[in-house]
Amino acid sequence: MDEPIPTLYEWLGGIDALNRLAERFYEHVREDALLAPVFAHMSSEHPKHVAAFLAEVLGGPTAYSRERGGHPHMVRSHLGRHLSQxxxxxxxxLLLETADELSLPDDPEFRSALVGYLEWGSRLAVINSQPGAAADESAPMPKWGWGEVKGPYRP
Ligand code: HEM
Incomplete structure (x- = not known):
C-alpha cells in the first residue's frame, strides 16, 4: 500500500524543530550587521511566534490563527518597516544556513518547497513594508505543500 505523504511540518520534525530553528536563527540575526537594527525591538517571544506561524503554513497546528491573529497579524507586523531586498x-x-546548521532535512524535495515558501513570504513582507501598504483583514493563512505554485499571482 502507498505510504501517506507527510506534511512539510511533519517532515521537518514538528514544532520542536521549528522552535529550535527560530531560536537559533534570531540569535544569528542579533549578530548580523544588516538585520540586527531591523529586529532591535523584537520581544523574546518573537522566535516562538514565528515558529508557530511557520508551523501553520507548513501544514501543522493552527495555533497562530487561533491565538495570534493569523496572516493579517503577520502582515501588520511588517507594515511601515521599509524593508529592503x-x-x-x-x-x-541566514534562515537556510541555520536549517543546515541544525541538520533539518536537506533532501531536494523538502528544501525546494521550503525555499519556495520563504521566497514568497519574504517578498510579501517587503511589499507589505513599503509606504501605502495595508493589511487585508480577510487574507487567508497560506498553506504550503510539496508541489509547485501552479502559476503566477493574478489579482
Ligand atoms: C517568509 C518570510 C517571513 C515570515 C514567515 C515572517 C513572519 C513574521 C511574523 C509571524 C511576525 C509577527 C510575529 C508575532 O506574532 O508577533 C513577523 C514580524 C516581523 N518580521 Fe517577519 N516574516 C518574514 C520575513 C521577514 C523579513 C524578510 C524581515 C526583515 C528583513 C522581517 C522582519 C520582521 C520584523 C522586524 C517583525 C517585527 C518584530 C518585532 O516584534 O519587533 N520579516 N514576521
Missing part, C-alpha cells in the same frame, strides 16, 4: 535576501540566507 538586501535585508530580505540576508533573512532568507
Amino acid at each position: 538586501g535585508q530580505r535576501r540576508r533573512w532568507v540566507t
Whole structure:
C-alpha cells in the first residue's frame, strides 16, 4: 500500500524543530550587521511566534490563527518597516544556513518547497513594508505543500 505523504511540518520534525530553528536563527540575526537594527525591538517571544506561524503554513497546528491573529497579524507586523531586498535576501540566507546548521532535512524535495515558501513570504513582507501598504483583514493563512505554485499571482 502507498505510504501517506507527510506534511512539510511533519517532515521537518514538528514544532520542536521549528522552535529550535527560530531560536537559533534570531540569535544569528542579533549578530548580523544588516538585520540586527531591523529586529532591535523584537520581544523574546518573537522566535516562538514565528515558529508557530511557520508551523501553520507548513501544514501543522493552527495555533497562530487561533491565538495570534493569523496572516493579517503577520502582515501588520511588517507594515511601515521599509524593508529592503538586501535585508530580505540576508533573512532568507541566514534562515537556510541555520536549517543546515541544525541538520533539518536537506533532501531536494523538502528544501525546494521550503525555499519556495520563504521566497514568497519574504517578498510579501517587503511589499507589505513599503509606504501605502495595508493589511487585508480577510487574507487567508497560506498553506504550503510539496508541489509547485501552479502559476503566477493574478489579482
Ligand atoms: C517568509 C518570510 C517571513 C515570515 C514567515 C515572517 C513572519 C513574521 C511574523 C509571524 C511576525 C509577527 C510575529 C508575532 O506574532 O508577533 C513577523 C514580524 C516581523 N518580521 Fe517577519 N516574516 C518574514 C520575513 C521577514 C523579513 C524578510 C524581515 C526583515 C528583513 C522581517 C522582519 C520582521 C520584523 C522586524 C517583525 C517585527 C518584530 C518585532 O516584534 O519587533 N520579516 N514576521
